[in-house]
Amino acid sequence: MDKHSGDADVVVIGGGIAGLGAAIRLKDRGLEPLVLEADSRVGGRMTTDRANGFVIDRGVTLFGNGFRSMRALVKRLDLSSLTCPGSFSVGIQDAAGCRGYRGGRFEDLLLDRGISWRARSAGLRFGMDLFRNFRALSHGNSFLSGALDGENCQEYFQGIGGEELFDRIFWPGLNGPMGGAAEKSSRVILMQVIWNLLVRGQWNLTDGVDRIPEAAAAQLPVVTGARVLRVERSGAGVEAQAEVEGRRQNFRSRAAIFAVPGHLVPGLCPSLPVEMCELLSRTQYSKIANAAVALSNPPKTPYAGYAFTPDVVPGAEIEMEHLRRPTAARAEPGWRAFSCGIRPGIAGWKRMTTR
Numbered sequence: 001m002d003k004h005s006g007d008a009d010v011v012v013i014g015g016g017i018a019g020l021g022a023a024i025r026l027k028d029r030g031l032e033p034l035v036l037e038a039d040s041r042v043g044g045r046m047t048t049d050r051a052n053g054f055v056i057d058r059g060v061t062l063f064g065n066g067f068r069s070m071r072a073l074v075k076r077l078d079l080s081s082l083t084c085p086g087s088f089s090v091g092i093q094d095a096a097g098c099r100g101y102r103g104g105r106f107e108d109l110l111l112d113r114g115i116s117w118r119a120r121s122a123g124l125r126f127g128m129d130l131f132r133n134f135r136a137l138s139h140g141n142s143f144l145s146g147a148l149d150g151e152n153c154q155e156y157f158q159g160i161g162g163e164e165l166f167d168r169i170f171w172p173g174l175n176g177p178m179g180g181a182a183e184k185s186s187r188v189i190l191m192q193v194i195w196n197l198l199v200r201g202q203w204n205l206t207d208g209v210d211r212i213p214e215a216a217a218a219q220l221p222v223v224t225g226a227r228v229l230r231v232e233r234s235g236a237g238v239e240a241q242a243e244v245e246g247r248r249q250n251f252r253s254r255a256a257i258f259a260v261p262g263h264l265v266p267g268l269c270p271s272l273p274v275e276m277c278e279l280l281s282r283t284q285y286s287k288i289a290n291a292a293v294a295l296s297n298p299p300k301t302p303y304a305g306y307a308f309t310p311d312v313v314p315g316a317e318i319e320m321e322h323l324r325r326p327t328a329a330r331a332e333p334g335w336r337a338f339s340c341g342i343r344p345g346i347a348g349w350k351r352m353t354t355r
């Protein structure tokens with residue numbers, strides 16, 4: 001390949017884990033990437049705050065054992081010694097009580113006496129569908145999942161007699177992580193999340209998940225505080241116009257990778273084909289407020305996470321996770337993180353925080 005004549009071979013827009021992972025791969029293949037990140041630090045939704053000896057992951061907290069590319073990236077960045085097994089169990093609280101499910105223990109669902117026989121047999125059917133299609137569900141194999149992509153979750157669970165299973169377990173437990181519209185989302189998304197994260201178990205980093213983006217950025221040319229405003233074709237390549245610390249700056253390259261939330265891309269590059277812009281504009285994310293509370297005496301709870309159905313917490317989806325203890329010497333205090341899916345009328349939030 002010819003040497004580029006611009007600022008880089010490929011400009012990567014967005015310094016979250018997707019952009020940094022792509023840039024590392026480009027670098028390993030002999031290309032020169034340049035990452036432009038709007039924020040003052042890299043990582044995007046994979047960042048960690050450190051306060052008084054506490055390690056507080058702000059977004060990502062667990063990786064699935066099925067996340068092969070993430071494992072490979074961690075190895076590539078020499079961070080394998082920091083990995084540790086994660087253990088996640090969730091309690092789902094509805095008006096009938098609290099039922100618990102452990103990560104990697106699908107039988108908890110099948111043996112659950114808190115749900116009807118019909119729901120349990122739908123769980124068995126769902127489990128068989130997972131195992132039958134595990135290749136298409138494995139991380140990085142989405143190109144194989146086309147045949148599964150014809151139904152949304154609601155249609156799929158109706159088809160297998162699993163309405164109760166969905167309404168009482170999967171919706172409260174996974175609606176937030178799935179973007180806030182689980183019933184209308186493709187069943188593939190739900191199946192992939194459950195297969196890679198819950199059936200296969202999880203892992204974590206002992207020192208905060210931000211070690212991954214930070215280690216990647218240390219090996220790459222990255223400009224932080226660089227908000228890309230517009231990307232245009234220019235000759236045989238592209239030109240990205242950015243605001244870097246209040247000043248306009250142009251970056252020329254042979255290609256660009258957009259590693260920002262999909263719905264932002266049409267605004268950055270209106271000259272993309274219309275059908276692509278329409279598809280990207282439809283990307284939706286859940287609106288989540290995440291709060292971490294340090295407790296001198298963390299409660300002894302059987303589950304790492306709790307999810308609540310709307311009849312228990314009306315108007316809001318709330319998940320509480322009792323996460324990692326501090327890695328610093330201050331051994332005793334723990335902390336609890338609350339994720340609150342924001343919906344119109346957030347009545348439940350106040351109720352939870354005053355408990």
Ligand SMILES: Cc1cc2nc3c(=O)[nH]c(=O)nc-3n(C[C@H](O)[C@H](O)[C@H](O)COP(=O)(O)OP(=O)(O)OC[C@H]3O[C@@H](n4cnc5c(N)ncnc54)[C@H](O)[C@@H]3O)c2cc1C
Binds near residue numbers: 016
């Ligand atoms: C509360 C929460 C908990 C989560 N928990 C988990 C979990 O436990 N496990 C898991 O696997 N996933 C989890 N996720 C999802 C995970 O965080 C994301 O899937 C992942 O981090 C997305 O990475 P990304 O690089 O695609 O996007 P982002 O992290 O959003 O990165 C995009 C980057 O682009 C930058 N940017 C945006 N616009 C511009 C612009 N115009 N110019 C330049 N830069 C720009 C942003 O500042 C950002 O840094 C969680 C998410 C949240 C919010």
